Every structure is written in C-alpha cells, then in structure tokens.
Amino acid sequence: xxxxISLITLGVADLGRATRFYQDCLGLPRLETPPSVTxxxxxxTWLALWSxxxxxxxxxxxxxxxxxxxxALAHNVRSPAEVDTLLARVAACGAVVTKPxxxxxxxxxxxxxxxxxxxxxxxxxxPGFPHV
Numbered sequence: 223x224x225x226x227i228s229l230i231t232l233g234v235a236d237l238g239r240a241t242r243f244y245q246d247c248l249g250l251p252r253l254e255t256p257p258s259v260t261x262x263x264x265x266x267t268w269l270a271l272w273s274x275x276x277x278x279x280x281x282x283x284x285x286x287x288x289x290x291x292x293x294a295l296a297h298n299v300r301s302p303a304e305v306d307t308l309l310a311r312v313a314a315c316g317a318v319v320t321k322p323x324x325x326x327x328x329x330x331x332x333x334x335x336x337x338x339x340x341x342x343x344x345x346x347x348x349p350g351f352p353h354v
Contacts, residue, residue, distance in 0.1 A: 227267050230295070233274035233285070234339045240271045243338055247315035274339075294334070294342040298354045302331035305345045309333050312343075 234240035241260040244250045250262040250269065260271040278285035299305055305323040312335050313319050323333035323345070332346035 229268045229270055231270040231272055231277055232339065232341055233277035234271050235274055236338075237271060237273055239338055243315055243317070244269070244271065247312060247317075288340070290342070291340075294344050296344040296346060298346050298348055298351050300347065300354050302347045305331055305333055305347050308345050309335060312337075317343075 232240070237258075237260065241252070244260070244262060245252050250264065253261040253263055253268075255261045258272070258276070262269040275285045297308075299308060302323060309319050309323055316338055317335045319333065319335045320342070321332075321334040323331055326332055326346075328348070329350070330346055330348040332344055332348075334342060334344050336342055
C-alpha cells in the first residue's frame with residue numbers, strides 16, 4: 223500500500239448542518255457533489271460528509287455508537303494566536319471547545335473541539351511540523 227490517505231468520510235446525523243459547519247465556519251472548499259454526500263478538497267486528501275446510517279450500511283456495520291471514537295483529526299496552523307482564533311470561531315458556529323489552547327509538553331500550542339456530530343479535532347501550532 224502506498225503511504226497516503228485519499229478520503230476521510232465522517233458519518234453525520236444532519237448532512238445540511240454538517241455541510242454548513244465545514245463550508246461556512248471552517249471555510250473548506252466544497253466540491254460539486256450529489257445531494258446525498260458532500261466533498262471538500264483538502265490538497266491530496268478529500269473530506270466527505272455522508273449520513274451516519276448510509277456510511278454504516280456501506281461498511282456492513284450498525285450505525286449505533288457514541289462517545290469518544292478513538293481518534294482525532296488535526297489541523298496545524300502557523301501560530302498560537304491562530305489556534306485561539308480558530309477555536310473561538312468554531313465555538314461561535316456551535317462546536318464545543320473541549321480543551322482551550324495551551325502550551326504542550328512537546329513544545330507547541332494546541333486545543334481541541336468537537337464538531338456538531340462529536341468528531342474530535344485538534345488545532346495545533348507545532349513549530350517543527352513541515353505542513354502548514
């Protein structure tokens with residue numbers, strides 16, 4: 223397998239609400255898609271939003287389940303101030319800031335939020351990370 227992730231699909235409860243959050247609040251570039259799914263291009267990786275029931279059925283799984291899902295998505299920014307600005311913006315759009323921006327033990331600055339469907343995102347400034 224080549225080392226890359228091509229698509230991240232989030233199973234969401236309300237496609238319209240999720241689409242508005244990622245497009246209007248986070249400003250992700252939306253692609254032309256059919257009404258049952260929303261795609262955003264993030265460089266060489268795409269983010270897809272699809273109904274939780276449809277995604278579970280496609281994977282052959284039950285759609286029930288809640289709480290911490292065992293992973294976090296992360297977005298790196300250029301400064302600690304950008305971490306705080308982005309966390310404030312997502313909170314104003316209905317996200318829940320679960321950990322405000324703060325200095326880390328690895329020499330950076332980060333905070334966390336959950337989107338309207340409970341997916342965990344870390345917003346970080348890592349001075350040694352090459353992709354910002």
